[in-house]
Amino acid sequence: MPELPEIETIKVQLAEVLPGRIINKVEILKAKSFIGDKKQIEGKKVVGVERKAKLLLIELDRGVDLAIHFKMTGQLIYVNKDKRIAGGHPTLDFVGELPSKHTRVIFHLDQGTLFFNDQRIFGWIKVVESGELKVESFWEKLGPEPFDLDEEQFIKIFIKLKQPIKLALMDQAKISGVGNIYANDACWEAKVNPRRLANSLTRKQYTDLYFGVIKVLNEGIKFGGATAADAKYIDLHGLGGHYQDHFRVYDREGEMCLRNDDGIIHKLSLGGRGTYFCPACQR
DNA sequence: CACTTGACCTGTCCGC
DNA sequence: TGCGGACAGGTCAAGT
Numbered sequence: 457m458p459e460l461p462e463i464e465t466i467k468v469q470l471a472e473v474l475p476g477r478i479i480n481k482v483e484i485l486k487a488k489s490f491i492g493d494k495k496q497i498e499g500k501k502v503v504g505v506e507r508k509a510k511l512l513l514i515e516l517d518r519g520v521d522l523a524i525h526f527k528m529t530g531q532l533i534y535v536n537k538d539k540r541i542a543g544g545h546p547t548l549d550f551v552g553e554l555p556s557k558h559t560r561v562i563f564h565l566d567q568g569t570l571f572f573n574d575q576r577i578f579g580w581i582k583v584v585e586s587g588e589l590k591v592e593s594f595w596e597k598l599g600p601e602p603f604d605l606d607e608e609q610f611i612k613i614f615i616k617l618k619q620p621i622k623l624a625l626m627d628q629a630k631i632s633g634v635g636n637i638y639a640n641d642a643c644w645e646a647k648v649n650p651r652r653l654a655n656s657l658t659r660k661q662y663t664d665l666y667f668g669v670i671k672v673l674n675e676g677i678k679f680g681g682a683t684a685a686d687a688k689y690i691d692l693h694g695l696g697g698h699y700q701d702h703f704r705v706y707d708r709e710g711e712m713c714l715r716n717d718d719g720i721i722h723k724l725s726l727g728g729r730g731t732y733f734c735p736a737c738q739r
Numbered sequence: 740c741a742c743t744t745g746a747c748c749t750g751t752c753c754g755c
Numbered sequence: 756t757g758c759g760g761a762c763a764g765g766t767c768a769a770g771t
Contacts, residue, residue, distance in 0.1 A: 458764060488748095510765080527765050529749080558749085576748045578765065619742060628766075635764055682764075686751080689764065706764090727743075730762075 458526045460509055460601065460633030461676025461699065462689050466532055467507040469692035473534055474502040474514065478566040489560035489574060492583025496520055509598050509632030513589065523582045523589055524572070529558075530579030534692050536568030551694035575688070598632040602669045605631070610666040614654040621657065622650035623727045625669065634669060637682055637699075637706045640732050642669040644704040649738045650731050651724075675702060682706075705732040713737060 458466075478501050482494035497520055504515040512532075514522040524532070533551055554571050555562060561581055563570040572581060589595040602610070613631060617624045624630060625639040634642070643650045645668025648661050657665065676682060676699045683689045683696030684707060690696055700707070704714060705721050709732060713719030719736030 462764080525765085528763065574748095575750070576763085576765095578748065617741085623742090626765090637764060684764075686763070728745085729765095 458510060458530070458681065458689055459635035459638050459676070460673055461638070461679075462681035462697065463507055463510050463512055463526065464677050465681045465697065466692050467505055467512060470505040470512075470514070470532070470534075473536075473568070473692070474505060474570075477502050477568070479516070479563055480566055481564040483562040483564065484560075485555070485562070486560040486574075486577060488577055489572065489579065490581050494583075496583050497522060508595060509601055509628060510635070511589075511595060511598070515586070519586045521584050521586050521589065523584050523595075525580055527574070527576070527578035527580075529573075529575040529688050531558075531571075531573040531688075531690055532692055533571045533573065533690070533694055534568055535571070551690065597629050599628060599630045601633045602631060602666075602673060605666075607663060607666050610669075611662040614657070614662065614665075617654035619654060620651045620726055621648055621654045621665070622731060624654040625665075626727075626729075633673065636729050637703070638669070638672045638676060640706040641672045641704040643733060644668075644738060645671055647737050647739060649735075650726060650733050652739075672704070675699060705734060708732060 479497050482498055484490045484494060497516060500516040500518060500520060502514060503517050506513040506515065510525065512524040533554065535554060556573060558573040558575045559571050560574050561572040614621065614624055622639050622643055625634050625642060626636065642665060646661055646664035648657060648665055679698040679702060680691060681689055681697030682699035684700055687696060708721045709723040711721050713721060713734035713736060716734060716737045719734040721732055722735055724731050
């Protein structure tokens, strides 16, 4: 499901609700979804919530954190009947019964309940010692987010890569946070054909791509992420985002290009991922 | 080393 | 109606 804007949306919502909460009990319904010993986190208090790219970090007191990756279909949903907590309103009208058949882990808090749902079971929640992530594989291997780069640094990354630009944008080791939706839309913003090799863009295309990536990510954040028709992405309160109403090319095969009356959005496969572009204006 | 392909899972949709 | 295959917002490991 989620790329940087979706995780950022959930991170902001978690930060309103979780700090100060105590994890009384952890219920693991699918062993594969939870890595580590739940006893290490039971009884501990949430002190903060952080995000790097698509990875979420829930910081607990006494030296332990929870790292969460949503992969394609992960969801975090917070339910609390006690409305004294900000944002803690129940949202069962939107998400249906909880736990659902896709609920993999349940965090019983001192106030409210946090559900981790994940249809495809690719996602994971991992107990880590504080600071461990930063020297450990996944976090360490993440490249900088687009927001952390200036234009020159951005160009320097791509000008030496020989793979299609869209795949390079999605390589988390090179640059982190961009997934399939925003990579497609960023290429459209820059009028770049997603198949063009990353080292072959014009100076102007690199510049346009840099600003295009930042533009679509910021718009994704502004609209609370993208919830396509299958509604796999929902926020902490079970609500969908609205970036899908602003898709440039993603999921728009056969539709008219937004800036070119002669352009029809085409779809092809790149690296096994659905790739959308306007042949008329993306060169 | 850089790049490509298949695997990991469940569920849905589409063509025959 | 049933069945098979393709596909879905993401990484990983193993191949070339």
